[in-house]
Amino acid sequence: MRNYTYFKPKSLAEAIDAVRESGGDILAGGTTVVDLMKIGVREPSALVDITGLTMLEGHEIGPDHIRFGALARMGHVADDKALTAAAPVMTEALWKAASPQLRNVARLGGNILQRTRCPYFRDTAYANCSKRRPGSGCAALEGGETNHHAILGGSSSCVAMYPGDWAQALIAFDADVHTRGPGGQRTIAFADLHRPPGETPEIETILQPGEIVTEITVPVVPALKASHYLKARDRESYAFATASAAVGVEMDGDVVRDARIALGGVAATPWRARAAEDSLKGKPLTEATAREAGRIAFADARPLEGSAYKTKLGADVIAGALMTAKSRANGGK
Amino acid sequence: MSCKSTPPHAGMSRRIFLGTTGAAGAAIAVGSREVSAQQPRTGVAPDAHPKIELTVNGYRRTLTVEPRTTLVEALRDTLGLTGTKIGCNLGQCGACTVLMDGRRVNSCLVLALSADGAEVTTVEGLANPDGTLHPMQTAFAEHDAFQCGYCTPGQIMSAIACIDEGHAGSADEIREYMSGNLCRCAAYPNIVAAVEAVRDRKEG
Secondary structure (H helix, E strand, O other), X not given: OOOOEEEOXXXXXHHHHHHHHHOOEEEOOOOOHHHHHHOOOOOOOEEEEOOOOHHHOOEEEOOOEEEEEOOOEHHHHHOOHHHHHHOHHXXXXXXXXXXXXXXXXXXXXXXXXXXXXXXHHHOOOOOOEOOOXXXXXXXXXXXXXXXXOOOEOOOOOOOOOOOOOHHHHHHHOOOEEEEEEOOEEEEEEHHHHEOXXXXXXXXXXXXXXXXXEEEEEEEOOHHHHOEEEEEEEOOOOOOOEEEEEEEEEEEEOOEEEEEEEEEEOOEOOOEEOHHHHHHHOXXXXXXXXXXXHHHHHOOOOOOOOOOOHHHHHHHHHHHHHHHHHHHHHOOOO | OOOOOOOOOOHHHHHHXXXXXXXXXXXXXXXXXXXXXXXXXXXXXXXXXXXXXXXXXXXXXXXXXXXXXXXXXXXXXXXXXXXXXOOOOOOOOOOOEEEXXXXXXXXXXXXXXXXXXXXXXXXHHOOOOOXXXXXXXXXXXHOOOOOOOOOHHHHXXXXXXXXXXXXXXXXXXXXXXXXXXXXXXXXXHHHHHHHHHHHHHHHO
């Protein structure tokens, strides 16, 4: 790991200035940034450690919104029983991510900006990775293994998978991301935060240099209470998703009034499956309609040789998650 | 070096040991820039050797690091506390697990500068001053919860945290909350048994 200039600002304004003036990377928990620096994928000339900005910690469940500070620790939020009761998908997606040690350090703002685990992005021995070296191609598409690559939202330049879990809960429930940067404050719909790879996979979000995520808010809706995060993976625990689903339902008797479905482990960005949601609205939620929703979610999938299995697995995961959500809507666990 | 022959809290000898290695660490900084880690406006330069303060196993330590020094490197290379192991060095295996401000963390992913002011407990800090092992250390020995032993310090730190966090309710829960510590000898069944034994002793 190369040395760098290290800043530890005491205020948000100082932090924004430090990032803008140094051109450095923002450091929060460090579980992505330090990892990428060790393997040579990132070699920033400066790090701006924002963990001193304690006003960005904490979270609270309000009547209209759930607010998450950008520096709240994943583990702390995942352990909140009140949050589990109000919005199970929000804590399930956190505690199924990473190990306890990582969750104790990683912060929510950094978690949503987690970088891909694509082996060719992470291995600098490969020259062709457009996400790492713009315009250099894609080792996965050029004869590489594609077992854990995106079948939704990828491009001819990049099929790297967005690896996060919590982001799926956020996009399913219309979260907003609040930021502060050189241009002042702004609020971004979570669905607009990540950019599809297209021809510039190196640009992953719409955040500007020096723009710092300060808070994430989620509007409280009835479907949050009957929500669930189901994660399929290569082993029982501590692995990235092979396919996952963040779902929630609001029932009106036997009929679905509101449905939320987002997919992890299968797409290039956090992925909302709106057509699948719409297929359920106004209908009874049965195993058949749940399976149909799963099928619809992958209608536009472009499976690669190694990741073809994700189409069926992903549809099954959606169906399974929906049946749990339905049971929760009816007062079950 | 076994825990018995050099008890981690061996009173004066330990203080002298730490003092000596600490001085060696500080000596590295001679001739280069010694600065505080707290310089928000100009930052700590890449070639600087800032001082940080850690409370390690109850002892307050001042040490000199580089911007890129990780907590595990500071513990092992500067303070000489080599009980904490480096496995993958990428936050994947858990061998470097220590308690930082009461939370278990992978010390390979924590920058020493970020840890400035923190309270750290390593495996060397578990036994009593008289050399009596921590119940978790005893349980690991009794249940044969290791073969090669390389992952063991991290496993033990994590196991203590697992119980303290209240996540040792069942074998399944222990497996889930110990999943961040890999054991290539696959001593997992015996590790779970050791954690259950300490939990039951605490409850009983």
